[in-house]
Amino acid sequence: MGSNKKKWFSLNLSNNKPNGTSCGCGKSSDGCGSHNPTPNKDERTKDGFEQVFDVKMSRRTAFKQLAASLAIGAGAVSTSCSIIAGDESKEKAQIDWEEQFKGNYKLMSDDEKKATVDRLVRSYQLRTGKTLNMSSKNAEKDVLFGYAFNISKCQGYMDCVSACVEENNQDRNSQMQYIRIHEMKDGKGFNFNEADDNYYHEVPAEGHFYMGTQCFHCDNPPCVEVCPVQATWREDDGLVVVDYDWCVGCRYCMAACPYDGRRFNWSKPEVPEEEINKNQHYLGNRMRKKGVMEKCTFCVQRSRVGKNPACVEACPTGARIFGNLLDPNSTIRWVLENKKVFRLKEDLGTEPKFWYFMD
Amino acid sequence: MKHIYKRLYIILGFVFFMMVLTSCKHGEGEYHSINDKIEAESKHYLGVTVSSEDHIGDIKTIQITEGEHMFLIPERKSQIKSYACTECHTKPLYEMQSHDVKKAHWDIDLDHANDNTMNCVTCHNTNNMNDLISITGNTIDFNKSYQLCSQCHSKPFEDWKGGAHGKRIGGWVPPRLSMTCVNCHNPHQPHFESRWPVRFNTQKVKERE
Numbered sequence: 001m002g003s004n005k006k007k008w009f010s011l012n013l014s015n016n017k018p019n020g021t022s023c024g025c026g027k028s029s030d031g032c033g034s035h036n037p038t039p040n041k042d043e044r045t046k047d048g049f050e051q052v053f054d055v056k057m058s059r060r061t062a063f064k065q066l067a068a069s070l071a072i073g074a075g076a077v078s079t080s081c082s083i084i085a086g087d088e089s090k091e092k093a094q095i096d097w098e099e100q101f102k103g104n105y106k107l108m109s110d111d112e113k114k115a116t117v118d119r120l121v122r123s124y125q126l127r128t129g130k131t132l133n134m135s136s137k138n139a140e141k142d143v144l145f146g147y148a149f150n151i152s153k154c155q156g157y158m159d160c161v162s163a164c165v166e167e168n169n170q171d172r173n174s175q176m177q178y179i180r181i182h183e184m185k186d187g188k189g190f191n192f193n194e195a196d197d198n199y200y201h202e203v204p205a206e207g208h209f210y211m212g213t214q215c216f217h218c219d220n221p222p223c224v225e226v227c228p229v230q231a232t233w234r235e236d237d238g239l240v241v242v243d244y245d246w247c248v249g250c251r252y253c254m255a256a257c258p259y260d261g262r263r264f265n266w267s268k269p270e271v272p273e274e275e276i277n278k279n280q281h282y283l284g285n286r287m288r289k290k291g292v293m294e295k296c297t298f299c300v301q302r303s304r305v306g307k308n309p310a311c312v313e314a315c316p317t318g319a320r321i322f323g324n325l326l327d328p329n330s331t332i333r334w335v336l337e338n339k340k341v342f343r344l345k346e347d348l349g350t351e352p353k354f355w356y357f358m359d
Numbered sequence: 360m361k362h363i364y365k366r367l368y369i370i371l372g373f374v375f376f377m378m379v380l381t382s383c384k385h386g387e388g389e390y391h392s393i394n395d396k397i398e399a400e401s402k403h404y405l406g407v408t409v410s411s412e413d414h415i416g417d418i419k420t421i422q423i424t425e426g427e428h429m430f431l432i433p434e435r436k437s438q439i440k441s442y443a444c445t446e447c448h449t450k451p452l453y454e455m456q457s458h459d460v461k462k463a464h465w466d467i468d469l470d471h472a473n474d475n476t477m478n479c480v481t482c483h484n485t486n487n488m489n490d491l492i493s494i495t496g497n498t499i500d501f502n503k504s505y506q507l508c509s510q511c512h513s514k515p516f517e518d519w520k521g522g523a524h525g526k527r528i529g530g531w532v533p534p535r536l537s538m539t540c541v542n543c544h545n546p547h548q549p550h551f552e553s554r555w556p557v558r559f560n561t562q563k564v565k566e567r568e
Contacts, residue, residue: 140408140409141405142400148523155551156556157556158557161558162558165558175560175563181556197563198559199556200555201555203553203555203556304409305409306409307530318527318543321522321527324531325397326397326404327401328401331527331535332522332531338523359518
């Protein structure tokens, strides 16, 4: 791709210019979309404006897109032309405009990723007067994340669920939770029909065992296949992520997931200001909108800097093990090589990177 | 008639051959399974740029080597309130024992195996209270108390060395810092009490009505 080809039209109300550089896929390593070795050239060059408008769409969606864009455009024009509007509202209009017409995160270069993250941080600052820290850190080379869950250790305390909700800024009203802990009767095997994932009594209960499910970050993820707008994909380190700003909320991925790993925002997620986790990642725990998909990201904001996901850190029993599958000396590799491990619905060929094992 | 059959066999054979060739690949990538991918891609593993050291915080650690495993565990002695024991235990235990003095350690209730198997001196060294003692009478440092546990609990010990038992702190990247036995289990009462879950989803109850 040409290095100075702009991906979206910029109003330039203030002086900062979005600059497109280097490869359009945004990956430092070769290959876009990680699992797709020969990305469609056509698709890669389409970005920003083109991705929004240069697609076949129904009249209704076309009107919707146009109306939304016009509203933002009109707002931008009126604030920029107005003499009374302050610098801050001009900047806000500029940010809104650029955010509306930005491209798919998957196709962005590193600079573009940084630019959108900076815009989101600035926008939050303008709206609330508070700062937050948002990262756009890419997948590291030689890393493939994997997870192991010891079903003989889990006691059903649900500390992981609590930690996950707090870490990932999940909506407090709808009580959406990425992790489910299933209480299962001994001797019945993995019988999800008879399992209870919302118990409230002293645990561990007599004659029961506990096992957790969440997004398994499949290596061959069916949810990614079905997404009509490519708003979800598998990163190079194996994380299956969602671009919340590109998601149209069709919920195909939710239907395609055989593990019930995905969640939908039926209402605008709200978190009390003092409880918001300000350490965020674009693909992780930043604040979502109403009507988009979200799910466990193995806490991308934590795992990419070397920390364990919040659920692993919170578990008091040590039932959760997380690590790099490509490191031959990692603990996760020892578990896979020395314990009797299994995965759910292995016959589907989805290759989940989430193993269960027993003592 | 015969040569028609022969041709049919050849065609069928060819079709079968093509099916075998194409059936195993699902088009998801160059590897047949995740295990193949892990095996192939970890052959030339070079390490990562991040480190756990930034996330360990101010936990004092010691490095241990057990078999092929080398990792960090939290330092223990500085965490024990009444260490060093010899501050009180100036004489060997049998010389200090008497019936008229007020008992120390009255709050410790040993609930670990039965009376035939264990009492205080199974682990505590009566001659030098600053150290622990193995079944065969060897000295074990308080910092390496896992050596004491591993005498009986050999299977959890194997799992712990590999990383399947116990809890890792800091992060997933090297250097590995794992909690040692006594960081989770009280050696005097090693079992866990049952308790209530920390969360109950009231919304889910409504949705499922």
